[in-house]
Amino acid sequence: MSELNQQMIEQYRTRFLQEVEANVEEGEWVKMCMQCGVCSGSCPLGKHWAHPPQEIFMMIRAGKREEVLTSDSMWMCTSCYNCIVRCPRGLPITHIMHGLATYAKRLGLAPKNQPTAKFAQLFWDNLVKKGRVNELKLGLSLYFMNGFGEGIKVAMKQQAIGLGMLRTKRMNPMEVVGGHAVKDLDGFHKMIRKAQELEDARIKQNAG
Amino acid sequence: MADDKKFGGYICTGCGIGERLDTDQLEQIALREGKMNLCRQHPMLCSAEGVQMIQDDIDNEGVNHVMIAACSRRAKVEAFNFPRVALSRANLREGVIWSRPDTEENRETTQEKADDYVRMGCAEVRFMEIPEPSGEQELNKHILVVGGGVTGMQAALEVAEAGYNATIVEKAAQLGGHMAQVYRRVPTRSPYVDPQDTQVADLVSRVMSNERITVYTNARVAQSSGAPGRFSVEIARESGETLNGSFGAIIQASGFKPYDANNLPEFAYGKTPDVVTNLELERLAREADGGPIKRPSDGKEVQAVAFVQCAGQRSDKEGHLPYCSGFCCTTSIKQAMYFKQQNPGCDTTVLFTDLRTPGAPGEDFYRAAQRKEVTFSKGEVSEVVSADGELRVKFKDLILNEDTEMTCDLVVLATGQVPNTGPDPYAAPLEAEDEEEEGGETAGEEATPQVSVSVESILNLDYRQGTDLPHLRHGFVDSHFICFPYETRRTGIYAAGPCRRPMDSAQARDDAAGAAMKAIQATVHAAWGQAVHPRAGDLSFPRFRKEGCTQCKRCTVECPFGAINEDEERYPQFNEARCRRCGTCMGACPVRVISFANYSIDTVGQQIKAVDVPDEYSEKPRILVLACENDAYPALDMAAMAGEEISPWSRVVPVRCLGSVSLSWITDSLNSGYDGVVLMGCRKDDDYQCHFVRGSAMAHERLSKVGDTLQQLNLETERVAVYEVAITDTKRAPQLINDMAKTVDEIGMSPFKF
Known part of the structure; x- marks a missing residue:
């Protein structure tokens, strides 16, 4: 567990709802859930979740900090927005799930080897480099996500698709070296850094 | 009085009646058999012209008893509204042409049905009197x-x-x-x-x-x-x-009386003063008057409070209220706000199984409490334990499906209302x-309510x-x-x-x-001198022939509204203004001495007699249907509107309530050759639909013994059927009549035809 996690535990003690409200994106909505369960019933992947959104909200109110933040449930969200559309109370459930996942990761509590978490990290790293997603590199990094041997195997399997894309000029092989960036890459990096600073300052302040 | 009666019959030929039926024949029947003093036809009787025609006869010809053969008595009520006149309606539209197919082979039976309805309408109005207000009361404001x-x-x-x-x-x-x-x-x-x-x-x-x-x-x-x-x-x-x-x-x-929380020892009520009812919390809040609410045991400011919803309510346990009191969820929300208003940091938890906030403020008020961070947990509280200056509330979390507990300073029980x-x-x-x-x-009657303290x-x-x-x-x-x-x-x-x-x-x-x-x-x-709900405006009221009364007291006992007292001589005393005019007393009277001016043993009995009953070899049975005018009769009307076919053999007589049905009508009809009798009243059980509350139930009770009468007459018991019919039974109600036609077909015609 990270130092930040310890600080947060100290800071909020049993008031996990307040911790979520202050630190999680859209977390202030959690208290407005009326436990109707429409979100859980609407989630296409709901049955694969250990705790569907309704339960997550209840667990937050019940102060089950450890269980919520180490859960892989919110990592299962595919952002289909069914729950948001249907929630009678208008809770931005999808955003709350992502917010919880992000907060868990920041505290170092996110489950290890969770594929969505891994993908999210690869995507982020890829994105911030040039300000745009380098599809070729992202694809390749996904192939080799679980080791070199498996990467080769997957690459061989996807060979035909890759060649087809090359032929129809859907994929530029030269992107693998460097790749092109957004117009003002420096500006983009500055912007990301500033956002990160603000976010860190807020969390630090919350951590006391 | 009978000499002053002048009868006018009016036949409408609109809405297809004229095309489907021989209305000249109907007119002749009204004049000759129905003994109307005059009879007129009109292509649209409910129009201003048609109504004027009737009004002119009332004004100029002295007509005071009117028989209108047109649509159902439930239609065009405003148009055919003639004050100070006795009025009967023969239902030719819904009752005959709309519920019979328009084909050549059915023409004869359809006409016969219409003939009978005109005969019945005339018979009814002949035995009607013009109701006069009793004058028993003056306006007492x-x-x-x-x-x-x-x-x-x-x-x-x-x-x-x-x-x-x-x-x-x-x-x-x-x-x-x-x-x-x-x-x-x-x-x-x-x-x-x-x-x-x-x-x-x-x-x-x-x-x-x-x-x-x-x-x-x-x-x-x-x-x-x-x-x-x-x-x-x-x-x-x-x-x-x-x-x-x-x-x-x-x-x-x-x-109401507040529910006695001493019935809830499991929630530690009475064991510690820190467990209070919602009404007792109001007292604490009044004492605090905007300041911090203190718990009764040691005066400590409350930092954590739990509200236990449905305490002693919505439960079948002995001593608990089986119903929801409706106000307590919103009240607990309000009371949680008392704590939040004064101390936003106070932990307020509402433990509910089903949160219900009826009324206009409901949902918004609930949201307002959520915004104020009142915690709502769906949980079933099993026990409250007082230990070491703290209260431990044990409950089952119904979302997470686990037994858990919380600690607090004060527990508020959301107890209910006892009438x-x-x-x-x-x-x-x-x-x-x-x-x-x-x-x-086990008696059918509801047990004495346990909650009535x-x-x-x-x-x-x-x-x-x-x-x-x-x-x-x-x-x-x-x-x-x-x-x-x-x-x-x-x-x-x-x-x-x-x-x-x-x-x-x-x-x-x-x-x-x-x-x-x-x-x-x-x-x-x-x-x-008028009735109130549900027969609002009705001027008729029960009268009785004292000479015939045997003082059996059935009317005084069966009246669903307790309207009838006994006088010093132990005769019934009909308090007209207390009466709802359902006629249950009339149906109950074994010697048939109770009647209303415009509704009596005769107004229905004579209709039954007026019907032409063909002989045994005609293969034309007759089925009498006595239908409650509140639900069953409109259901049959609506069935006709929807084009449902109703047996050509049926003759439907509307009654004020099934409770007003006299057994004499049934025995008379069977004696005069009817092949079957169908009685339709309203639902009578705990979730009753009877407009007169107990009328239908009384009728069912009386008619439960009708089988003996049939056996005495040596008739099959299937010839009389009693049903509960709802106003929505537009398919079932005609079916029940058609079923009786089928039954008659199977068991054969009545041997009592002459």
Whole structure:
């Protein structure tokens, strides 16, 4: 567990709802859930979740900090927005799930080897480099996500698709070296850094 | 009187009647068999012209008995409204042409049906009298309100605003009732965010300063008698003084008694002062008056409070209330805000199984509490334990499906309302209960409500059927929660507020307005000699031939509204204004001495006789259908509108209520050669739909023995069938008649045809 996690535990003690409200994106909505369960019933992947959104909200109110933040449930969200559309109370459930996942990761509590978490990290790293997603590199990094041997195997399997894309000029092989960036890459990096600073300052302040 | 009768028959040829039927033949039947003095046809009788034609005959020809052969008696009621005239309607449209197929082979039977309906319409009107108001009451613009809580005060103010006088009788020393103890109430206007002043003080001052309202505190109703328009009430004051008053109507607003939380030892009530009921919390909040609420045991400021919803309610456990009191969820939300307002950091948890916030503020108020960080947990509380200056609330989290617990300083039990009503006149007597236990028999009657703690009479009526308003369920005095609010089973006495059904103060005030309007209506109708709901405006009332009466008392016992008392000679005393005109007394009377001016044993009996019953070899059976005019008859009308076919052999006679059906009609019809009888009344069980509450049930009870009559006549018991029919049974009602036609086909024609 990270130092930040310890600080947060100290800071909020049993008031996990307040911790979520202050630190999680859209977390202030959690208290407005009326436990109707429409979100859980609407989630296409709901049955694969250990705790569907309704339960997550209840667990937050019940102060089950450890269980919520180490859960892989919110990592299962595919952002289909069914729950948001249907929630009678208008809770931005999808955003709350992502917010919880992000907060868990920041505290170092996110489950290890969770594929969505891994993908999210690869995507982020890829994105911030040039300000745009380098599809070729992202694809390749996904192939080799679980080791070199498996990467080769997957690459061989996807060979035909890759060649087809090359032929129809859907994929530029030269992107693998460097790749092109957004117009003002420096500006983009500055912007990301500033956002990160603000976010860190807020969390630090919350951590006391 | 009979000599003064002049009969006019009117046949409409519109809506296809003229094309489908030989109306000239109908006219001849009306004149020759129906003995109408004159008969006219019109292509559209309900038009201004057609109506004028009838009115002209009334004005110029002296016609005072009108038979209209057109559409159902439930259609065109406004057009065919002739005051001071006896009126019968032959249902040729829905009853004949719309419910029979328009084909050549059916033409004969359709015409026969129409012929019979005209004969029946003529027979009915011949035996009708023009109802005259009884003149028993004058307009008495004074309403008695029993109970001086929010409901009673509001009712009195509504009555006063309408220009009537009101007298409030309150047993306590002050007005205000339970609401006077309440700190703040749920907001009644948007935004529904914060609790607001109860305004009870304002209500009290408005009542006290209103010159139309008289208030008696420390008083009770010692005796009441009479009828709407002339209730005579004795008010006894604590000082020993008694006052007599005459009132047009009575509003019972006796409110509720808080549920006794001593029945809840599992929640540590009584074991520690830190477990309180919702009403007791109001007292704590009043004491704190905006400051921190302190717990009773040691005066510590409350930092964590749990609200246990449905405490002793919605449960089938002994000593618990089986129903939801409706107000407690919103009340707990309001009370949680008391804590949050003063200390936003206070942990407030509402433990609920189903949160219900009825009324306009409901959902918004709930949201407002969520915004204030009141925690709502769906959980079932099993136990509250007091230990080491803390309370541990054990509950099952119903979302996470696990047993868990929380600690807090104060527990508030959301307990419910027990109606404060008098003894039920129809409760099974105690001896009978003992017998049942010994005999192991289970009676169909509802057991005595266990929740009714009050056995002290509230109204002290001198009615033959008991001192107080009959209970509907759980001790609440209503006659139907959905269909007839405020109506009780005693005419001219209306229930409002939590003695009618559990409710909050906002609903009680609405209730008060409703009951006040009803009370005024009853007063006015009584003065006019007219009935109130459901036969509002009816001038007829039961009369009886004293010479024929055997003093059997069936009418006094069976009247669903307790309208009939006994006089000194033990003859029935029909209090006309207390009567709802259902005719249950008429159906009950074994010697047939009770009748109404326009509805009697004869008006129906003669219709039955008027029907042409073909001989045994004609293969044309006749089926008599006695249908309740409130539900079954309109169901048949609607079936006809929808094109459902109804057996050509059926002859339908509408009755005011199945309870008014005299067994003589059934034996007479069977004796005169009818092949089958179908009786259609309303649903009669606990969720009854009978407009006269017990009419249908009484009829079913009486008719349960009709099989013996049939056996005596050596007839098959299948020839008489009794059904409960709802107004929505538009497919089933015709089917039941057609089934009887099939049955007759199977068992053969009646041997009683001449």
